[in-house]
Amino acid sequence: MTVHPDVKEILLDEKTIARRVAELGAQISKDYAGKSLTALVVLKGSFVFAADLLRAIDVQTKVEFIGLRSYGSRTSTSGVVEITMDVKYPLNGHDVLIIEDIVDTGLTLDYLKNNLATRKPASIKLASLLHKPERGVKDMSIDYLGFTVPNEFVIGYGLDFDGRYRNLPYVGIMKTP
Numbered sequence: 505m506t507v508h509p510d511v512k513e514i515l516l517d518e519k520t521i522a523r524r525v526a527e528l529g530a531q532i533s534k535d536y537a538g539k540s541l542t543a544l545v546v547l548k549g550s551f552v553f554a555a556d557l558l559r560a561i562d563v564q565t566k567v568e569f570i571g572l573r574s575y576g577s578r579t580s581t582s583g584v585v586e587i588t589m590d591v592k593y594p595l596n597g598h599d600v601l602i603i604e605d606i607v608d609t610g611l612t613l614d615y616l617k618n619n620l621a622t623r624k625p626a627s628i629k630l631a632s633l634l635h636k637p638e639r640g641v642k643d644m645s646i647d648y649l650g651f652t653v654p655n656e657f658v659i660g661y662g663l664d665f666d667g668r669y670r671n672l673p674y675v676g677i678m679k680t681p
């Protein structure tokens with residue numbers, strides 16, 4: 505595999521990701537057996553993970569999208585979050601599974617969970633591809649976690665820097681300029 509010149513190190517290659525995503529899909533299918541699920545895909549970073557995870561889930565599923573932007577420095581959030589695109593349909597009574605790319609400080613998800621709670625879903629669970637446990641300032645419970653990663657800025661498989669690198673098929677640590 506050719507490594508992008510801006511990537512210092514590949515953390516998770518395509519096969520490793522695919523294997524774990526299949527496991528998560530199987531677990532989610534088991535846990536939601538007999539129910540119908542509303543997947544809430546958090547744009548933009550989780551679109552690649554969501555596309556793979558959703559195809560590994562075999563319960564009845566609706567897919568909704570929400571766009572969030574968290575302000576801060578270029579590689580870290582301040583916790584100030586804006587909804588750039590809201591869900592188009594009511595979520596009351598739905599079993600909602602949030603699909604996120606990465607939980608870093610947890611501030612973005614904390615905001616989202618509080619916001620969703622006001623819409624009275626039947627349940628809210630969280631699937632996140634990545635978690636940086638060293639950084640967690642909030643005690644977030646991730647129901648379905650792909651991988652823990654070190655406290656480095658990662659790109660690829662949906663995750664960007666300045667809008668770029670989302671199309672890399674692996675997750676890698678970005679070189680510091």
Ligand code: 5GP
Pocket residue numbers: 549574579580581583605606607608609610611612613656657658659663664665
């Ligand atoms: P939070 O700190 O609120 O948990 O994370 C906020 C958002 O910052 C994440 O949803 C993600 O979009 C972005 N983020 C956090 N860490 C990284 C990282 O290492 N790489 C990339 N590309 N985005 C990150």
